[in-house]
Amino acid sequence: MKSIFDIKSYLTFTKNTFQKNLSYRANAIIFFLGELMLLFVTFYLWKAIYRSSDSMIIKGFSLNEMIVYVLISFITSVIINSDIGYSISREVKDGSIAINLIRPINYEKRMFFESLGNLMYSFIVVFFIGFILITILQINYSGKFSVANTILYIISILAGFIINFYYSYMFGLLSFKITNMWGLTQIMNAISQLLSGALIPMVFFPSWIQGIFNFLPFSSMIYTPSMIYLGKLTNIEIIKAISIQILWIIILIIISRQMWKSLIKELSILGG
Numbered sequence: 001m002k003s004i005f006d007i008k009s010y011l012t013f014t015k016n017t018f019q020k021n022l023s024y025r026a027n028a029i030i031f032f033l034g035e036l037m038l039l040f041v042t043f044y045l046w047k048a049i050y051r052s053s054d055s056m057i058i059k060g061f062s063l064n065e066m067i068v069y070v071l072i073s074f075i076t077s078v079i080i081n082s083d084i085g086y087s088i089s090r091e092v093k094d095g096s097i098a099i100n101l102i103r104p105i106n107y108e109k110r111m112f113f114e115s116l117g118n119l120m121y122s123f124i125v126v127f128f129i130g131f132i133l134i135t136i137l138q139i140n141y142s143g144k145f146s147v148a149n150t151i152l153y154i155i156s157i158l159a160g161f162i163i164n165f166y167y168s169y170m171f172g173l174l175s176f177k178i179t180n181m182w183g184l185t186q187i188m189n190a191i192s193q194l195l196s197g198a199l200i201p202m203v204f205f206p207s208w209i210q211g212i213f214n215f216l217p218f219s220s221m222i223y224t225p226s227m228i229y230l231g232k233l234t235n236i237e238i239i240k241a242i243s244i245q246i247l248w249i250i251i252l253i254i255i256s257r258q259m260w261k262s263l264i265k266e267l268s269i270l271g272g
Contacts, residue, residue: 010105010113017117032078032126039074042199046070059203064141065230068134069201073226075130077198079122080161080221082115085188088172089181092267108169108260115165138230149231152238156225159245164221166252167192173256176263197223214241217248 021027050056050063061069088111091097101107139145171188175181193199195218202210202223213219224241227233233241 010109013110013113014117014120017114018120021118021121035074035078039070042070043067059201060232061201061203068138068141069226069230071130071134071137072229073198073222075127075134076157076160076222076225077196078130079119079127079157080164081122082118082161082165082168084111084115084165085168085172085175085181085185087111087114088169089175089185092175093179097267108256111169111172112165115161119161144231146231149228152242153225153229156220156228156242156245159242159249160221160225162249163217163245163252164192166249166256167217167221170252170256170259173259173263176267192218192221195219196221197226201227215244217252220245220248 046066047063050058050066056062058066088097091100100110135145135150167188171181171184174184178184195213195216197219202213202219205213214223220241224245228238228241
């Protein structure tokens with residue numbers, strides 16, 4: 001009963017974050033417009049690549065499959081997006097973290113449930129409709145639709161969300177030590193975009209680099225769910241990919257909690 005009550009108290013943060021996103025729709029619209037611009041650039045880039053190629057299939061992708069990949073990776077990146085690192089950095093700067101730390105709540109849980117609020121908002125505003133449209137394209141282009149792959153995609157995308165949350169959370173904790181996080185955040189986002197498969201599918205990298213990138217947590221965020229949805233992975237590869245996601249969730253939780261224990265001792269409140 002106590003655990004249920006505990007979850008209910010943290011769900012308040014989810015509800016508040018969701019309502020905040022509804023209130024500040026302009027911020028969300030600007031964010032989505034920026035992402036859409038990147039989507040259109042990526043779309044026309046791949047279209048130009050296929051037009052200039054002598055082959056209709058590049059690295060196992062036809063043009064239609066690549067279009068679906070670009071779209072599914074886009075809405076996957078939207079749904080797993082977690083801006084917790086920025087939120088933590090802002091709290092450190094304005095001093096509000098001092099109040100939040102003395103409250104009888106777990107800071108990590110609070111941030112996680114706030115991220116769930118962002119996930120709910122993105123799901124309702126973008127993902128639900130976008131996924132239906134992409135599925136229609138997938139059926140028109142390939143003539144096939146797999147319920148099993150869709151279920152596994154949802155499982156994988158939830159794992160990717162948790163991985164991305166802890167990745168962002170860990171960088172946010174560095175603001176306890178580093179005052180200005182802007183530059184580091186830009187580097188973090190650039191690495192994540194490149195290595196997660198959001199811009200380029202992992203199969204386009206050399207084989208030895210693929211082996212490294214596929215084991216890193218970044219590919220588990222976007223590339224793994226997208227490839228599962230497209231049916232590009234065998235059953236054994238899906239089991240391996242999801243197992244790697246689970247492994248990284250455990251590793252990142254352990255690392256983040258060790259970072260918390262270490263960095264909380266060195267926290268300096270800048271605001272008032």
